[in-house]
Amino acid sequence: MIKVRKPGIETTVQDLGRIGYYSIGVPPSGAMDKYSYNIGNMLVGNVPNTASLEATYIGPELEFLDSTIISITGAECIPKINGQPVSMWQALAVKASDVLSFGLLKKGARIYIAVRGGIDVPIKMGSRSTYITCGIGGFEGRSLKKGDVLKVSNMVENKVKTEIEIPETLHLDFTDIHTIRTIPGLCNYRITRASHDNFFSTEWTVTPDANRMGYRFRGIKLDFVPREQPFGAGSDPSNVTDLGYPIGSIQIPAGIEPIALLNDAVTGGGYATIGTIISTDLNKMGQIKSNEKVKFQIVTLEQALIARKEIKEKLFRVSEFLKENVYTGV
Amino acid sequence: MKTQSSGIRYEYGGDEFIFVELSEEMSLDALFKGLVITQTLKKRGLTGIIDICSANASFMIRFDPDLIHPDELISELITIEKNIEGTDHIQINSRLIEVPVLFDDPWTKEALMRFRKNHQDPNATDLEYATRINGFKTKEEFINHFTSYPFIVSMLGFVPGLPFYFQLVDKEKQIEVPKYVTPRTFTPARAVGFGGAFGSIYPVDGAGGYQLLGIVAPEILDIKQRLPSFEDSMVFFRQNDIMQFRAINMEEYEEIRERVKRGTYQYKMTEISYSLKEIMEDYEGFANKVIRRLYND
Numbered sequence: 207m208i209k210v211r212k213p214g215i216e217t218t219v220q221d222l223g224r225i226g227y228y229s230i231g232v233p234p235s236g237a238m239d240k241y242s243y244n245i246g247n248m249l250v251g252n253v254p255n256t257a258s259l260e261a262t263y264i265g266p267e268l269e270f271l272d273s274t275i276i277s278i279t280g281a282e283c284i285p286k287i288n289g290q291p292v293s294m295w296q297a298l299a300v301k302a303s304d305v306l307s308f309g310l311l312k313k314g315a316r317i318y319i320a321v322r323g324g325i326d327v328p329i330k331m332g333s334r335s336t337y338i339t340c341g342i343g344g345f346e347g348r349s350l351k352k353g354d355v356l357k358v359s360n361m362v363e364n365k366v367k368t369e370i371e372i373p374e375t376l377h378l379d380f381t382d383i384h385t386i387r388t389i390p391g392l393c394n395y396r397i398t399r400a401s402h403d404n405f406f407s408t409e410w411t412v413t414p415d416a417n418r419m420g421y422r423f424r425g426i427k428l429d430f431v432p433r434e435q436p437f438g439a440g441s442d443p444s445n446v447t448d449l450g451y452p453i454g455s456i457q458i459p460a461g462i463e464p465i466a467l468l469n470d471a472v473t474g475g476g477y478a479t480i481g482t483i484i485s486t487d488l489n490k491m492g493q494i495k496s497n498e499k500v501k502f503q504i505v506t507l508e509q510a511l512i513a514r515k516e517i518k519e520k521l522f523r524v525s526e527f528l529k530e531n532v533y534t535g536v
Numbered sequence: 537m538k539t540q541s542s543g544i545r546y547e548y549g550g551d552e553f554i555f556v557e558l559s560e561e562m563s564l565d566a567l568f569k570g571l572v573i574t575q576t577l578k579k580r581g582l583t584g585i586i587d588i589c590s591a592n593a594s595f596m597i598r599f600d601p602d603l604i605h606p607d608e609l610i611s612e613l614i615t616i617e618k619n620i621e622g623t624d625h626i627q628i629n630s631r632l633i634e635v636p637v638l639f640d641d642p643w644t645k646e647a648l649m650r651f652r653k654n655h656q657d658p659n660a661t662d663l664e665y666a667t668r669i670n671g672f673k674t675k676e677e678f679i680n681h682f683t684s685y686p687f688i689v690s691m692l693g694f695v696p697g698l699p700f701y702f703q704l705v706d707k708e709k710q711i712e713v714p715k716y717v718t719p720r721t722f723t724p725a726r727a728v729g730f731g732g733a734f735g736s737i738y739p740v741d742g743a744g745g746y747q748l749l750g751i752v753a754p755e756i757l758d759i760k761q762r763l764p765s766f767e768d769s770m771v772f773f774r775q776n777d778i779m780q781f782r783a784i785n786m787e788e789y790e791e792i793r794e795r796v797k798r799g800t801y802q803y804k805m806t807e808i809s810y811s812l813k814e815i816m817e818d819y820e821g822f823a824n825k826v827i828r829r830l831y832n833d
Contacts, residue, residue, distance in 0.1 A: 228587040228598055230771045231693040340696050340740055342759055391547040392555050437707070438562025438592070438733035441714040447562045448700055448734055450589045450596035450693060452549030460717070474591060474693030474700075476715060476732060476745075482550030510551035511601055 208321065210354040211305065212267035216417075219325050219344040219356075220260045223469065224333035231473045234453065235335035235343065238418060238469055238492025239316055241517060242280035242378060245524050246320030249277035249297045249372070251364035256324030257334040259350075261317045262417075263495070265308025266350060268319070273301045274358065275322040275366060281314030281493060282380065296371040313380040314493040322366070326359035337470055339419070370531045376524050383409065384494050386466075387487045387505040387513065392455060393446055393478035401428040405464070405480060410500045413463065418470040421491060423500060428461045430478070440476055448476040454483035454491075456502075466491060484510040486517045544617060546610045551601050552586075554609055557594040562702065562733050566593035567690050568623035568812045571776070576616045582609070590775055591691040592700060592734065624813040630776040632686075632808040632829055635737075637781050638789040639663065639679050639750035643724045648748045654718045662747035666713045666730060679783055681711070682749075685819065686826045687735060689777040697739045697757040697771030701779055705819050719745035726752045739771075753784060753792035754801050764802050778808055780826050806830060 210217075220243065223236025237243035237260055247256050259266070265283060270276075278285045278294045285292050286307050292298055300306070308317065327334050327345050336344025345354060394402060410423035430443035438447045444460050451457065451467050457477040458464045466483060468491060483491060484505060494500060505513075545557040556573075559566035574590040577597070584603030589596045599609060640663055652658040657665040667678040687701035694700075703710060715731040721743055723729070729736040729746025736746050739757035756773060758766040765772055773779075784792070795801035806829055815822045 226586055227696075229589040229692065230769075231696045231698055339742060340757070340759060342696070347759075389548050389550055392549060393557075436559075436561030437710075437712070438702075439560070440732035442717070445715060445732065447560065447593045447732065448691060449557070449591045449594045450555070450691075452553035452555065452596065452598075454550050459719070472694045473589070474691065482548070482553065484550050485552050507548050507551060507606060514551060514601065 207271040207358065208356040209269040209271060210266060210350045210352060210356070211269050213350040213352055213354075214261045214264040214266040214308075216263075217259055217261040217266045217350045218336040218338070219257050219327050220335045221257045221333055222255045223335050224331050224337070224343065227331055228473055232331065232342070233337065233470050233473055235333065235337040235418075235469050237318065239280055239318070239378070239489045241489045241521070242316070242318045243320075244521055245295070245372065245376070246277045246279040246318040247324075248521075248524055248528055249279070249295070249366065250275050250320045250322040251297075251362050251366040252320065252322065252324050253361045253363045256320075256359070256361045257327060258321070259319040259325060261308075261319065263311060263315060265317050265319075267305060267307045269303065269305050270300045271302060271355075272358070273299070275299055275368060276306070277320045278317060279320070280316050280318040280378065282312040282378075283317055284309040293371055295377050297366045297368045299368045314378065315495045316492050321358055322362060324359040324361045326357040339470060364528070366528070367531055372524055372527055376520060376527070378493065380493070383499045383501055384490060385501050385503050386491060387484045387510065388456070388481045388502045389484060389507060389510060390481040390504055392452070392481060394480045396430050396444070396446070396478040397458070397480055398429045398431055401461075402480070404428070406502050406504055408501070410464070410502070412494055412496050412498050412500060414496045416494070416496045418468060420468050420471045421466045421494065423464050423466070428458055428464075430461060444478050445476050446478050448474060450474045451479060452482045454485065454488050455479040456481055456483070468492070484513055486510070486513040489517075542617070546613065548606060549596065551606070552598055554597045554599070554606055554613070555594065556596070556613060559593040562593050564702075564812055564816060565623060567688070567702070568626065569617075569620065570595045571628070572620055572623055572626060573613060573616050577613065580612070582612065589693065591693070592702065625811055627809055627811050628776050629807065629809045630774070630778060632778045632780065632806050632826060634804040634830055635779050635781050636753045636784045636788065636792060637728055637750045638753065638784055638786065640675060641751045641789070644727045644748040644751050647720065647722055647724050647727070650722065651716070651718075651720045654716075656714060656717065663749050666711065666747050666749065669713065670711050681709070683781045683783050685823045687779045687781070689773050689775055689779065690734070692771070692773065692775060694736070695739055695742060697773060698736055699756070699773035699777075699779075700734045700736050702734055704815050704822055713747045715745040716747070719743055723748065724751065726756065728752060751789075753789050754796055754803060762799055763796065764799070772803070778810070778826060780830055804830065806833065
């Protein structure tokens with residue numbers, strides 16, 4: 207069991223998400239940066255889709271009540287066990303009464319803490335992920351509080367060796383201006399050609415409204431192609447007849463402050479959407495902080511599919527590396 | 537990205553979604569076409585389909601591109617669409633549900649008054665504003681219109697279980713209101729909203745941009761599935777449900793809330809079968825059929 211001594215800003219239980227309920231308005235939730243989340247689980251030998259903790263901006267302080275193996279991945283930070291700095295991107299042995307704490311984040315926004323066996327919370331609609339808006343899943347449907355005691359499950363499939371860090375080339379890599387690959391479309395016909403071009407050349411600033419539901423961006427005002435609004439849409443030029451929003455789609459309410467819709471976002475509504483962030487770059491979005499800069503880059507579907515393959519390949523390399531390092535060494 | 541000669545737009549929503557817009561404007565024809573296409577696709581049981589989300593005049597498919605290429609899916613959808621021989625006669629079997637609503641209630645009024653800044657009509661309530669711009673003389677006339685014709689649940693989404701519904705009445709008689717200029721950050725749970733030509737009920741407290749008209753007495757979402765109407769699903773409404781609103785007073789509202797608390801409230805509902813042709817040829821007749829089915833049969 208794990209006792210929460212300090213919860214951080216928002217620490218939630220997450221897995222790969224609640225898949226297949228989008229049509230009744232249930233967003234997938236799940237780890238925002240699935241790359242780091244997946245590696246976290248691999249490091250401690252868990253079966254895929256085992257629940258981990260996702261901490262935003264400030265890591266929690268956790269006391270382990272039993273000895274176990276953990277890993278820290280995601281945002282660049284200095285995790286400490288009993289005050290002593292430990293490395294990220296490797297399996298770490300902890301003993302009963304050891305305390306894990308965190309310094310300030312250096313780069314990135316979300317830390318993943320995987321525990322051997324996984325966090326044990328009830329499965330709700332196929333997932334252990336927390337969806338705070340409706341209190342579905344996770345630990346009592348909410349983010350962790352001081353004094354919570356988490357149970358640990360036994361969803362283990364591999365032996366692991368501690369203190370072996372995966373190669374740096376397989377860590378997350380952070381840039382100063384985040385380039386987010388996007389496939390234009392959906393309702394982009396509503397935006398004027400000039401505004402459409404400007405959207406993809408502007409350096410956007412992430413506003414303080416950036417969370418698991420979505421990120422809002424400040425930059426330029428976008429203009430809509432004039433039209434007589436179709437019946438049912440509503441009178442604002444940015445209004446469309448209410449439709450579904452793909453995960454990662456970017457809506458432009460009133461032409462100002464575009465909003466990228468992420469894991470816990472609304473699943474539909476009536477604002478024109480300009481395009482959709484490709485699935486692999488949603489991981490990158492999850493590591494962007496307020497006030498950082500983002501540029502959206504146009505890519506084709508084929509490029510998006512290649513990016514998918516690349517990230518799978520990277521995860522495969524991590525698993526191969528870990529296999530080689532289980533039984534060898536000292 | 538392809539636009540068909542029929543005017544239907546097929547679009548990639550990133551690498552995991554296909555978005556299909558059947559019509560830019562809302563129409564029952566577009567709604568039914570979407571229903572037929574999505575139901576046909578569901579029956580085909582293709583590998584890699586994750587979610588089929590039918591909406592008002594569009595639909596969206598989530599898929600796993602490692603299992604099915606989106607272009608293959610688009611060709612499948614185009615084939616299905618080409619083979620539809622009109623939607624008029626398709627018989628839909630669904631549920632007819634009475635929805636008791638307290639219009640002009642103190643909770644939504646309190647909430648909407650907090651967001652008068654930037655509202656289209658800061659000196660009126662949303663109900664007064666909707667009444668005026670739709671050409672009704674009094675709130676009572678507006679409410680009477682709202683409760684005289686049934687609605688069809690055309691889409692679920694936004695948050696879990698939120699129904700979007702569209703009134704089954706001549707286009708000239710359709711209520712239309714703009715969405716808020718700046719969305720609210722608070723809406724009380726069970727509030728009845730209206731935006732564009734759609735009504736909605738907010739299942740939980742939260743943000744929202746529709747004009748607020750009243751509050752529904754029973755729950756529409758029950759995460760823990762304690763209430764009798766939620767045994768099968770935590771979400772009450774389903775696409776194609778026919779809703780008949782009934783205006784209630786505060787006394788009945790409180791009485792229903794009490795029954796919800798005790799876990800004994802059950803929606804008044806029955807089965808109904810209908811076709812697009814039947815509705816569009818005679819809206820009055822369909823409204824009468826609904827009332828008969830609900831209260832006389």
